[in-house]
Amino acid sequence: MKKFTYEARDQATNKIQKSTIQADSETAAARLLIKQGFVPLHIKEQIGDGSFLSRITGRITTKDRVVFTRQLSTLIGAGLPLSQSLHTVMEQTQNKQLQSVIQEVSTSVEGGKSLSESFAKHPQVFNEIFVSLMAAGELSGTLDESLKRVAAQQEKDAAVASKIKGALTYPIIVLFVILGVMVFMLIAVVPQVEKLYEDLGKELPFLTQIMVSAANFLTQFWWVVIIALGIGAYFGNQYLHTEAGIRFKDKFKIKVPLFGKMFEKLYMARFARTSQTLLSTGVSMLDTLHITARAVNNTLVAGAINRAAEKVQGGKALSVALEPEEIILPLVPQMIKIGEQSGKIDDMLGKVAQVYEDELDEEIRTISTAIEPILMVVLAIVAGGMVGAILFPIYSLVNGINI
Numbered sequence: 001m002k003k004f005t006y007e008a009r010d011q012a013t014n015k016i017q018k019s020t021i022q023a024d025s026e027t028a029a030a031r032l033l034i035k036q037g038f039v040p041l042h043i044k045e046q047i048g049d050g051s052f053l054s055r056i057t058g059r060i061t062t063k064d065r066v067v068f069t070r071q072l073s074t075l076i077g078a079g080l081p082l083s084q085s086l087h088t089v090m091e092q093t094q095n096k097q098l099q100s101v102i103q104e105v106s107t108s109v110e111g112g113k114s115l116s117e118s119f120a121k122h123p124q125v126f127n128e129i130f131v132s133l134m135a136a137g138e139l140s141g142t143l144d145e146s147l148k149r150v151a152a153q154q155e156k157d158a159a160v161a162s163k164i165k166g167a168l169t170y171p172i173i174v175l176f177v178i179l180g181v182m183v184f185m186l187i188a189v190v191p192q193v194e195k196l197y198e199d200l201g202k203e204l205p206f207l208t209q210i211m212v213s214a215a216n217f218l219t220q221f222w223w224v225v226i227i228a229l230g231i232g233a234y235f236g237n238q239y240l241h242t243e244a245g246i247r248f249k250d251k252f253k254i255k256v257p258l259f260g261k262m263f264e265k266l267y268m269a270r271f272a273r274t275s276q277t278l279l280s281t282g283v284s285m286l287d288t289l290h291i292t293a294r295a296v297n298n299t300l301v302a303g304a305i306n307r308a309a310e311k312v313q314g315g316k317a318l319s320v321a322l323e324p325e326e327i328i329l330p331l332v333p334q335m336i337k338i339g340e341q342s343g344k345i346d347d348m349l350g351k352v353a354q355v356y357e358d359e360l361d362e363e364i365r366t367i368s369t370a371i372e373p374i375l376m377v378v379l380a381i382v383a384g385g386m387v388g389a390i391l392f393p394i395y396s397l398v399n400g401i402n403i
Contacts, residue, residue, distance in 0.1 A: 005018070005043075006042065006044075007040075007042040008039055009038065009041060011037050017038065019090075019091065021107070032107065060095060062155075063158075064098050066158075068093060069148075070148070072085055072086070073147035076144045086105060090102040090103055090106065104121070108121065114135070116135035116138055119131050132283055133146045133147075133150045136281040157270065157273065157274075163364050164266060166368075167364045167367055170372070181382070182382065185386045185390070186211060186214055189390055190212055193208065205392065250301075251300060253298070265329070265356045266360060268328070269352075269357045270296050271332070272352040274291070274292045276347075276350040278292070280346040285318065286313060289305055300327050301328075304327050317337070317340055318336050318345070319337035322336065331352060332352055335349070
């Protein structure tokens with residue numbers, strides 16, 4: 001499908017409007033404009049899609065999607081036709097890439113497709129949860145409410161993910177600092193100590209000899225280290241994209257000391273929040289479980305949800321189906337059971353999500369508070385050990401000279 005820039009007069013307001021439209025040809029673009037209530041004045045095919053830099057900076061963020069979703073919800077709730085609502089939001093959108101996607105969605109809707117079908121053509125922008133909620137909203141006639149729910153769900157999911165990244169960023173930075181200190185000491189300081197001992201004809205202490213050997217290797221074979229790291233990173237990345245690698249990564253996240261419990265609660269909150277959003281919009285239980293299994297972003301949790309879905313399909317209650325799964329924390333089936341008895345599963349799932357989101361906040365604060373002194377101690381031990389290995393021989397030399 002080609003993109004065209006156009007200048008047209010709005011028949012309703014008699015105002016001139018300039019924008020872009022996607023169509024198979026210039027004639028098709030003109031027909032679309034006429035159908036939308038415009039009189040085409042000038043249509044020109046747009047060649048290319050902007051510079052590489054603009055494509056990079058035009059990346060569609062979660063914030064862009066949330067703003068778009070809330071704006072569309074407000075306009076539809078106010079009674080504006082869907083096509084007009086999409087055009088209005090498109091004109092207000094500053095992200096060029098998202099603007100192009102909205103234009104394609106609008107064109108698809110005007111061509112007779114439903115909004116959910118039009119969104120489904122852009123899986124990189126609108127995920128399966130988004131599309132399913134739109135389809136449910138269209139069936140129930142509550143499209144504006146569905147849009148509000150998906151915006152809220154996106155915001156909560158993004159907020160939790162951001163907190164997790166924040167908790168992991170500091171330790172990674174400190175580890176890089178430790179590595180940088182070690183490399184600097186080995187390359188810049190240790191060779192000077194070795195030269196001093198050689199000049200005096202003295203033998204280096206054992207620990208310093210090890211550091212000298214490491215420094216010599218880094219100085220002479222730095223290119224081997226870089227190539228080895230590059231090859232290791234490449235094959236490691238390839239492995240992590242295989243089925244076995246993905247399972248290893250997902251299992252590691254849950255089992256890793258200090259952070260494992262945090263990831264468990266993240267997945268439980270994501271499962272509960274997504275399930276609540278889907279069920280409250282009218283998506284069936286089985287469809288909810290299948291969609292949520294793909295949304296949790298962990299193969300072990302997804303496997304547990306899929307096994308539960310098979311049992312639910314066989315006639316078991318969801319609480320009973322989830323109970324034997326070790327990876328599903330006990331509060332989840334307990335609260336779901338209360339929801340099944342009261343007929344308010346979606347409300348109970350919302351409460352489960354809130355509990356784990358609150359616990360996750362507390363856990364992140366605790367880890368952030370505890371990890372700083374731990375890393376400082378590690379940094380002090382590493383730096384102190386290296387400084388000791390360098391200064392001790394010099395101190396011994398000075399004492400030997402004084403004697």
